[in-house]
Amino acid sequence: MSEATGINLFGYNVTDEDQLEKYRGVESNGTEIRQCPPFFDGLLCWSRTDAPGTAILPCPPASVMGYIDSASDNLRKLAVASKVCLANGEWYKNSDGISWSNYSLCVLNLTRIEQNYLPLYETPAEFALLNKWLPIIRMISHIGYITSFTTLIVAMVVFSLLRKLRNPRNRLHMHLFASFIMRAFMALLKDWSFIGGIGLTWNVVFVDENAFIKEENTWICKVITSLWQYFIVANYSWILMEGLYLHNLVFLALCTDSSTISLYIALGWGLPVLVVVPWIIFRATIEDTLCWTTHNNSSLFLIIRIPMIICILFNFLLFLNIVRVLLVKLKTSVHLQRKKMKYKRWAKSTLVLLPLFGIHYTIYLGLSYHKDYRVELVGLFCDQLFASFQGAFVAFLYCLLNGEVRAEMHRAWKARRSKREVDFFISGHTRNSRDGINRKRDKITATKKSPVKNIK
Numbered sequence: 001m002s003e004a005t006g007i008n009l010f011g012y013n014v015t016d017e018d019q020l021e022k023y024r025g026v027e028s029n030g031t032e033i034r035q036c037p038p039f040f041d042g043l044l045c046w047s048r049t050d051a052p053g054t055a056i057l058p059c060p061p062a063s064v065m066g067y068i069d070s071a072s073d074n075l076r077k078l079a080v081a082s083k084v085c086l087a088n089g090e091w092y093k094n095s096d097g098i099s100w101s102n103y104s105l106c107v108l109n110l111t112r113i114e115q116n117y118l119p120l121y122e123t124p125a126e127f128a129l130l131n132k133w134l135p136i137i138r139m140i141s142h143i144g145y146i147t148s149f150t151t152l153i154v155a156m157v158v159f160s161l162l163r164k165l166r167n168p169r170n171r172l173h174m175h176l177f178a179s180f181i182m183r184a185f186m187a188l189l190k191d192w193s194f195i196g197g198i199g200l201t202w203n204v205v206f207v208d209e210n211a212f213i214k215e216e217n218t219w220i221c222k223v224i225t226s227l228w229q230y231f232i233v234a235n236y237s238w239i240l241m242e243g244l245y246l247h248n249l250v251f252l253a254l255c256t257d258s259s260t261i262s263l264y265i266a267l268g269w270g271l272p273v274l275v276v277v278p279w280i281i282f283r284a285t286i287e288d289t290l291c292w293t294t295h296n297n298s299s300l301f302l303i304i305r306i307p308m309i310i311c312i313l314f315n316f317l318l319f320l321n322i323v324r325v326l327l328v329k330l331k332t333s334v335h336l337q338r339k340k341m342k343y344k345r346w347a348k349s350t351l352v353l354l355p356l357f358g359i360h361y362t363i364y365l366g367l368s369y370h371k372d373y374r375v376e377l378v379g380l381f382c383d384q385l386f387a388s389f390q391g392a393f394v395a396f397l398y399c400l401l402n403g404e405v406r407a408e409m410h411r412a413w414k415a416r417r418s419k420r421e422v423d424f425f426i427s428g429h430t431r432n433s434r435d436g437i438n439r440k441r442d443k444i445t446a447t448k449k450s451p452v453k454n455i456k
Helices: 017-023 073-080 124-161 167-191 217-252 262-285 298-331 336-357 358-369 371-402 403-449
Strands: 008-009 010-015 051-057 080-085 108-113 116-119 204-207 209-212
Touching: 073 403, 124 167, 124 371, 124 403, 167 217, 167 371, 217 262, 217 298, 217 336, 262 298, 298 336, 298 358, 336 371, 358 371
Parallel strands: none
Antiparallel strands: 008 010, 051 080, 108 116, 204 209
């Protein structure tokens, strides 16, 4: 048997005729071995593979969305691409008849908890559970934001049309409503315009149904991400302003319901600028990757995260102080029956204050840092549920179901109906009077035109 001269095909050294013939797909005894041919899918070059079988290659750098350096060892082992070679010697094709490569493990599956990013899985079982629930959570989030956006717009129209409700307290509510509206709008805009949460349509390239980001011309998506972050921080800021205003109303004698709110407005919209602008500068100079929706350097995200945590904790302290004062005043009542009624009022007041102060954020703050992925999933579900519907809760509690607002709406409706009745009466009376005058005028004119006979 003559030896081959020694060649290298796709990294394989072939040194004798038998091995060369086998590599070409024919055994030394003449029996054919089916193999899938070499194939380039646009990202990786897949070498010849025995059929049936699965080719496995390391992931291409472009497909790992910025998290591979900080990934755990277990997750890094899973980050491989694969391609199935069928028994007939052809590469597996999807339902559209296109040769398909599996890059699902290359893209580190991360999900957004409004502002925080958490690694979703380290084992296939965890990934399967999260892959089942994440679409449900995303759908609930969309429904919640749409509901909040709609009800808040209605509440803003009500406050704008009813002049007697234009006091400083309700104007402060309107700014809070505006922050919820913009938060919902930017969340929906980002979710619906971004592909896979990583970039706009023109920033993403699809290869065999897998999405990969292009780094060119990403400034528009970075602007959207920056505005999204700003209005999230602004929403937390305005929840704090509402809590601070109510706290000052209870504890400060000089603060009344008619006090100016200019300082609250300046702080409510100004403080988020002081938080987001430094984050933008650091992202643009230190970690200018993708559309700024991911964070390789988690410390950069603390620029936004820490101020929000401070708002949550400070608001929680204000809430506890107000509830404490209400409870102290309740205990001064001696009569048992009156005390029971006051306890009910205190419980009702406390429940009403919960969404205004964003107390649920305090609970989910601990869940978001839990190590167990099941607890994280529960925390994510609850966080998205309450965060998306919170705007609707606030709109109903402080406007649409508020007794003062409903009474004013009823009064305005009665006044408008009375005005219409008066206008109808006046217009009818005027029309009747005009008809009477016209009849008299016609009668006089007819009398003047009639012939008068002189009787001598």
